[in-house]
Structures are given as structure tokens and as C-alpha cells.
Amino acid sequence: MxxxxxxxxxxxxxxxxxxxxxxxxxxxxxxxxxxxxxxxxxxxxxxxxxxxxxxxxxxxxxxxxxxxxxxxxxxxxxxxxxRGEAAGTRSIYQKNMLFVEKDLRPLAADIQAALPDVVSLQEVTEANAQIRHLLRGYPTWEHCAFNRVGGTAIASRFEAEAGSVICAPGLTAVRLLPPDRAPFWAVSIHLHWPWPYGQGAHVERLVPLLEGLEGEVVMGGDFNMVPWSASVRRLARAAGVSRLGRVRPSFELPVGWVPIDHTFSSEKARGSTELRPRLGSDHMGVLARY
Structure with missing residues (x-):
């Protein structure tokens, strides 16, 4: 040869x-x-x-x-x-805010224009958590610390069940009480970077928490991982959810765009997704209607 x-x-x-x-x-x-x-x-x-x-x-x-x-x-x-998409009347807006200090009004305006039921946020710091005061009509705000780049948070148009908040590294979960349907869990997730960093061990810690959520679950997050990976599929199985809509590449690497921001709802739900502008972040937002 x-x-x-x-x-x-x-x-x-x-x-x-x-x-x-x-x-x-x-x-x-x-x-x-x-x-x-x-x-x-x-x-x-x-x-x-x-x-x-x-x-x-x-x-x-x-x-x-x-x-x-x-x-x-x-x-x-x-x-x-x-995969096919189907519009719906329920919605979740997923956004990694980026931990640096910035003008929060453009992002708040975009959220208000979309009027989602649930907002899942990551890299929420003491400074950018002030967005809660710019969101009119969102009485629920739950924030859990994570690491030096900020924590995870859930905002919602619905009231939260008292004492239902679950905080863990990279996870905020709260049970919401909409007036026109059964209560459901809203979850925001931010995973560590993949191997050789600690994503695998992080997933191991979160799986039991997600398995313990009873009833409907709506989940958004910066998973730092593509949707066809074992990590994302394992978390989805643990929560009993399926991904909403088509894959949307939301983060730019030097070699191209990758889809690492995802939205999910309980199994059998169908939805449509659309990208929202960066608005001061290094991630695009993902708006899902289902």
C-alpha cells in the first residue's frame, strides 16, 4: 500500500x-x-x-x-x-441572559411582547435579576444560585404553590397554579460544560430531582449540549418530557452554530419554536408554543 x-x-x-x-x-x-x-x-x-x-x-x-x-x-x-411543528396556546421563553451587566430593557420588552406563560433563565446574577422588576404581569419569580456566572430562575404569569420551590446546582423548579388548568412544574436548567468538564456528574445529580416531579412538566434550559446527546435525552426521560419543535442553533462557536438551548413539555405535547435575538447575551432566545 x-x-x-x-x-x-x-x-x-x-x-x-x-x-x-x-x-x-x-x-x-x-x-x-x-x-x-x-x-x-x-x-x-x-x-x-x-x-x-x-x-x-x-x-x-x-x-x-x-x-x-x-x-x-x-x-x-x-x-x-x-420534525413537524404545531402551534399552541401555551408557551415558554428560554434564555441564557449572560452574567455581565447590561441594559435589561430590550430583553424585558421582547419577553413582554411574546407574553409567555413561563420564562426560564440562566446566568442570573444579582445585577441582571433586576429584570424581574421590568416584567409586568409576572408575579412569580424564583431564583436559585449556581456558580460564579450566576444561577437559574423561573418567572411566570401564574402564581406559585407555596413551599414548592426546588433549588439545586443548575436547577430551579417551581409548581405553578394556572387558573384554567391543572398545576404543573416549571423547570430551568443550566448544565456544566461537557467532558472533560463536569456535565456527566451534574446530570447524575439532577436526574433524581426530575424523576420526583409529579404531573405535567415544562422545562427550558441552556444544556451546553446538543439534543441528540445522551445527557439531554436522559434528563428528558427523567422529567417525562419531550422536546418542543425543531432544533434551533442558539449559540455560536468559532466553527459554527450549535443547538444547546432547548425547551420541553410533558410527553405527547407538540410545539413550534422560534429564535429570539441575543439582546445583550451570547445566546439566542428560544420561544416555544405548544
Whole structure:
């Protein structure tokens, strides 16, 4: 085998291994970290194999099998982006506020214009928590501290059940009492960064809390992870919820946009999602109607 052919198949093999490991988040958090890059790995792999095929560096059948593997790897991503949507009368506005001090009036105005039932917020600090005073008609405000970049919070147009607030690192949950339907839980989540940081252990701590919520649950958060990852799917199962609407890439990395801000409601609910402007944050907002 020539050196060029050997180099081509070494690179192709490493890429396919990385792609396969991106499905192994249930075994090790490294799998979820690679799942974030699944789109780019698959696209780069397709280009690499196409180049090798054009230059005659590999057997056509082997290259065809690799292409099929890449296509199968992209199926969950494609389904997540293309799933059908259905508008509804209930709503949640998800937003990582960014912990730096800023003018809060544009964000407050955007929330008021959307008029969501629930607002899930992250990176809420003493300074930007003052947005609660700009939100008219939102009597419920519950804030739980997290880390140096701020905590999580829930704001709602509905009153909260007394004594129902649950605080944990990266989680705020409160049971709301709407006048026209059964009480439900509203949850705001902010996960640690993925492996090699502490996201895996963080998920382990939150799962029992979410499993303990009885009844309908509405959840929004900055999960620092893509929706097809093991971490996000595990939290959704624990809360008994499904993701609302299509995937919306909400955060920009140097290599492109990634969907890490998500909204969920109890199983069988369908919804539509739309992005809202950054408004002083490094995250787009996500408004879901379901």
C-alpha cells in the first residue's frame, strides 16, 4: 500500500471511529462531547471519502459502506431539524441572559411582547435579576444560585404553590397554579460544560430531582449540549418530557452554530419554536408554543 493510500485510510478510520464514539455518551461523557461535533465530523468525512474516491485511493465498495455509515450517523440530526411543528396556546421563553451587566430593557420588552406563560433563565446574577422588576404581569419569580456566572430562575404569569420551590446546582423548579388548568412544574436548567468538564456528574445529580416531579412538566434550559446527546435525552426521560419543535442553533462557536438551548413539555405535547435575538447575551432566545 502506498504511503498516500495508507494516510488516506488512517484519516478515514480515525474519523469513523470519532463518529461512532459520538453515539457512546451512555457509556462515557466523551461520547456526548463528540456528539456535539457529529455534523462537522460527518460532513468532513464525506468530503474526505469523496476526495479519496475521485483520486482512486480506496476500493469503491469500502468507500460506499463508509458513506452509508455517515448517512446513518446523520439521521438523528436530520430528524431533529425537520420534525413537524404545531402551534399552541401555551408557551415558554428560554434564555441564557449572560452574567455581565447590561441594559435589561430590550430583553424585558421582547419577553413582554411574546407574553409567555413561563420564562426560564440562566446566568442570573444579582445585577441582571433586576429584570424581574421590568416584567409586568409576572408575579412569580424564583431564583436559585449556581456558580460564579450566576444561577437559574423561573418567572411566570401564574402564581406559585407555596413551599414548592426546588433549588439545586443548575436547577430551579417551581409548581405553578394556572387558573384554567391543572398545576404543573416549571423547570430551568443550566448544565456544566461537557467532558472533560463536569456535565456527566451534574446530570447524575439532577436526574433524581426530575424523576420526583409529579404531573405535567415544562422545562427550558441552556444544556451546553446538543439534543441528540445522551445527557439531554436522559434528563428528558427523567422529567417525562419531550422536546418542543425543531432544533434551533442558539449559540455560536468559532466553527459554527450549535443547538444547546432547548425547551420541553410533558410527553405527547407538540410545539413550534422560534429564535429570539441575543439582546445583550451570547445566546439566542428560544420561544416555544405548544
Amino acid at each position: 502506498s504511503k498516500i493510500r495508507w494516510f488516506f485510510w488512517c484519516v478515514a478510520g480515525l474519523g469513523l471511529c470519532a463518529l461512532a464514539m459520538g453515539f457512546a455518551g451512555v457509556l462515557h461523557p466523551l461520547g456526548d462531547s463528540l456528539a456535539v461535533a457529529r455534523t462537522w465530523i460527518a460532513a468532513g468525512g464525506a468530503l474526505w471519502l469523496g476526495l479519496g474516491l475521485a483520486l482512486g485511493l480506496g476500493a469503491r465498495r469500502i468507500v460506499a459502506v463508509c458513506y452509508i455509515a455517515l448517512a446513518l450517523a446523520m439521521l438523528p440530526v436530520g430528524i431533529a431539524h425537520l
